[in-house]
């Protein structure tokens with residue numbers, strides 16, 4: 017599943033080819049993805065210039081000169097790729113935005129859990145999926161003090177707490193396990209039991225792990241392709257994730273896998289307490 021670093025990588029790689037260019041036509045090969053698609057996607061987008069790309073949590077947003085914004089969520093298998101005008105469409109290509117510079121923005125999604133819709137740019141922050149979300153990990157407001165405050169009465173395990181979108185966005189399953197390992201904190205600890213120092217360390221680890229993933233072009237265990245059509249995974253070195261029964265790089269103990277809230281958690285029971 018594409019996570020924050022993949023979407024950030026996608027944004028950075030796409031923007032240099034699309035910002036400032038006009039959408040000249042739109043093609044749609046099916047009427048629904050996860051939800052029914054807006055039948056007016058073409059009228060709301062064609063003949064507008066792309067003014068800006070931004071990422072909010074795991075949403076990629078293309079802002080247009082007509083004050084509309086196209087919001088993409090890649091779901092499980094969604095991919096947005098940049099293609100040339102002579103591109104031959106492939107299975108699961110569902111939506112295509114044609115640009116005047118002869119590039120195509122193609123949305124492909126085999127399992128169709130993705131979401132694409134258009135809203136007025138002024139109303140972006142009021143959208144169902146974008147309101148009530150927590151802080152961006154790279155925002156200035158995201159710091160240890162903020163987390164200390166969020167966790168002070170929280171009895172849920174720390175791993176679930178850092179994956180809670182209402183607290184912080186973009187800490188997906190891989191990055192939650194990895195940042196807890198770097199902080200030497202057990203994923204099972206109730207959030208409220210963390211000391212201020214541990215929270216400070218965790219805050220830094222979350223930012224570090226996400227930055228490393230962005231630098232690596234976005235980790236993924238699936239078929240993510242970024243906007244430059246390069247495979248998105250120059251897989252960053254993962255310390256615990258997907259390493260069940262392999263030796264911990266620090267202490268050589270075997271990495272443990274457990275299930276927490278239906279998601280796999282990996283950790284070292286010696287290094288993390």
Ligand SMILES: [Zn+2]
Nearest residue numbers: 264267284287
């Ligand atoms: Zn260890």
